[in-house]
Amino acid sequence: MLKLGIIGTNWITQQFIDAAQASGAWQLTTVYSRQLARAKEFAATNQVAETFDDLEQFFSQGSFDAVYIASPNSLHFEQAKLALQYEKHVIVEKPAVANPAEFAQLDACLAAHPNCLLFEAARQVHEVNFKRVKDQIAKMTQIQGATLTYMKYSSRYDAVLAGKTPNIFSLDFAGGALQDLGVYLVYDAVGWFGLPVKETYVPTLTRTNVDGKGIAILNYPNFTITLNVGKTSNSFLPSEINGLRDAIVMNNPAELAQVAYHDVTGQVKTIGVQPDANPMLAEARDFAAVINDPTGHKTDYQNWRQLSRDVNQLLFNLRQSGHIYFNDAERQLSAK
Ligand SMILES: NC(=O)c1ccc[n+]([C@@H]2O[C@H](COP(=O)([O-])OP(=O)(O)OC[C@H]3O[C@@H](n4cnc5c(N)ncnc54)[C@H](OP(=O)(O)O)[C@@H]3O)[C@@H](O)[C@H]2O)c1
Structure with a gap:
């Protein structure tokens, strides 16, 4: 033990x-x-x-x-x-x-x-449904793009509105929507498609100067992935990965509780399993x-370490593109 x-x-x-x-x-x-x-x-x-x-x-x-x-x-x-x-x-x-x-x-x-x-x-990487999505992507003829959305209102935003700075909404504690819920979306994108060739982040800043929500655009050679992330608002949109006529549809790209494949004829097949009661x-x-x-x-x-390294790099690049810096060294890097 x-x-x-x-x-x-x-x-x-x-x-x-x-x-x-x-x-x-x-x-x-x-x-x-x-x-x-x-x-x-x-x-x-x-x-x-x-x-x-x-x-x-x-x-x-x-x-x-x-x-x-x-x-x-x-x-x-x-x-x-x-x-x-x-x-x-x-x-x-x-x-x-x-x-x-x-x-x-x-x-x-x-x-x-x-x-x-x-x-x-990065719990979702270890879950069966994460692998099921990856396997389904490999079987699709041509990926045309994806839109992944994870926006959940944080009760800690109440404190921000009340004039306080909880850790997750603080630059000093490396907070913000991208660093929090966005990590799941970035893990999905990198785990399923690898690193993009170009990335852009458009944040909506809170009073505390972190991204309360934001939109990330990831450009791959033949398609684009959009990530919608937020902690200052709720979204009830599903997420999808689009093929030519087919698509993978997920209720939530972090929790991956319901994952379905819509085939080229329009038939819908569940490809996910019932997640563990404890997602960890x-x-x-x-x-x-x-x-x-x-x-x-x-x-x-070694694969997990490399994935973690790539996710870390992409999160950093996105923050740099959105001019969100946790310290002077990061700001100076951006000026170069
Ligand atoms: N995988 C997931 O599903 C998941 C879900 C939620 C959070 N997380 C991650 O878990 C981590 C903690 O998140 P959280 O929301 O629990 O954070 P948090 O409430 O701000 O802090 C977590 C713990 O750290 C200690 N702490 C709090 N403020 C501190 C400070 N100023 N200095 C030193 N220690 C402090 C406290 O423990 P003591 O008072 O006992 O020292 C507290 O219980 C984050 O990295 C977050 O991304 C992951």
């Missing part, structure tokens, strides 16, 4: 713990929180004893093999780097890190700690399989 430590005590961490334990491969042993009382409360709910409120002690004394990092986006990089320095495997929530410079530094850390593995928790189960299984047998799963791991 692999031992798991966690950073971040919001609902998503509980969902990952539930998935990890349901997979039968993981056991939660260690909880970090900035406040010891919170760590103890979270640990008690999950019937574990080891708690820390000091990150160095968490990594140096914690009796776990891998850490799941679900902190605000801008903290992922330093926390993942520290974990690797203490020879822990890392599962880091999406988006793994903010930009390619950070990604390259983590690659260098991984090279310096060759026994460690690092996974971006597939990734929890996959990560454990690789950690338990890295040689046997080397290709999967």
Whole structure:
């Protein structure tokens, strides 16, 4: 059984713990929180004893093999780097890190700690329906384009409207719609079609200067993909990938709960399966399989790392095109 430590005590961490334990491969042993009382409360709910409120002690004394990092986006990089320095495997929530410079530094850390593995928790990539869509695309005669929409009003936008700056609507915490829900759409596009030759992002900024919503245009040699993302509005549109006469239609391109193929004669066939009740189960299984047998799963791991690298690059390029910068270094890169 692999031992798991966690950073971040919001609902998503509980969902990952539930998935990890349901997979039968993981056991939660260690909880970090900035406040010891919170760590103890979270640990008690999950019937574990080891708690820390000091990150160095968490990594140096914690009796776990891998850490799941679900902190605000801008903290992922330093926390993942520290974990690797203490020879822990890392599962880091999406988006793994903010930009390619950070990604390259983590690659260098991984090279310096060759026994460690690092996974971006891009859950949908591990789910059956993601693969079903990819297989269907391969069977279609000619792709003419796609429109993927993921817009969900965030209750945290209420706080923005009330004059506050919650982490996910803050530049300091690497927030914004593209970095949050947009990651799923970018994973879809890159996972199914590879990197575009050109990308453009047209953001609608919030009072806090992050993209509350936005439209990304991805140009491929023979078609264009449009991504509609937003956290300041709801959309009920389905998403589709268009062939010549046929199409794949999805109720939601991140959740992929209903996926259908409309063939050239107009017949509709379900190509998806019923998703797991816990959408993080597939990734929890996959990560454990690789950690338990890295040689046997080397290709999967390398493919996920490359996909994560490409997604990181595309998210960065899109932000640059939309003039959204998380720090001066990013702004200076754009001026070059
Ligand atoms: N895969 C998915 O389906 C999914 C869903 C939701 C979120 N996520 C990802 O999970 C990560 C966390 O998202 P979230 O919405 O839970 O974020 P959040 O509520 O802003 O923060 C998550 C945790 O980080 C700690 N934290 C909060 N503010 C902090 C600060 N200023 N400095 C240091 N630590 C702080 C808190 O834990 P303590 O108080 O215990 O320290 C908190 O529980 C993000 O990367 C997000 O993209 C993924």
